[in-house]
Amino acid sequence: MTPWLIGIPVVALFAVTALVLLRRRGRAGFAVVLGIDALVLVGAVILLMGALGSGPAAAAVGTAAVTAETAAPAGIGGSALIAAAIAVAGSSIGAAFAVAYTGSAALAAMSERPEIFGRAMVVVGLAEGIAIYGLVVAMILIGKA
Template sequence: MYWLVALMTLAILGLILTGLVLELRPRASARLRDWFRPALGTQLVVFVGAQLGLLVLGLNDALAATETLAETAAPEISLGMGLAIIGAGIPTAISTIGAGIAVGPIGAASLAAITEKPENLGRTLIYLGLAEGIAIYGLVVSILLINKI
């Protein structure tokens, strides 16, 4: 499994180095564009393949570990308890999706406003904070629900 981690690390380092070359030497990147595109594609394929390999190998390790944990008298969770835990996590999931949808346009608009008037930085940060507050509200609701379980 360590070779998959090494493969992922090499793929990420290759992507970072390629990005640096493209950023720092734009003239050279125009000449080497035919070489960089397949290299980037290959590195992405290697990275995603290594992640899938880690997922499969990690899943096998996790399943093997649960068999040994079951022998140590772990308490069983009923179907109702499992559904209650999932239900407690739903507010966090929905609120973070909503916060992500809100922060995107607000962030773009705030950057545009800051470039025109830099003194509006404080106001735009307040708007971004209000949009992020949506996710915090969902997290608080989930924590309160988990305390009731």
């Protein structure tokens, strides 16, 4: 878990550096940003391989070690957690886009006809339901981990 926590400030530093380079150098800064992006991608792949390759920690109780029958297959818990994170992130981003478009359209329609407030808010609420579906899928995946 520690590499993930260390990686967050590093990614933030790369993002700030990329913004500064793009503002000051233009087209030459864009090439540098692409190089930085390639480095970040390589680092992310290394972290992902480390997370998927590591098995559960084997804690020895007394002198008894964990046997092959009681140990879970290596990497299954980590991949389920990564899948849960992808489900939540994807559904949240999708819900954000949906609420942005339906909310602006609902406000535009309500400015012309205020009596459609209830129907417009139902559509916006349905768009927010997308994020809830992602959370449900994530809970199912975490339960299987």
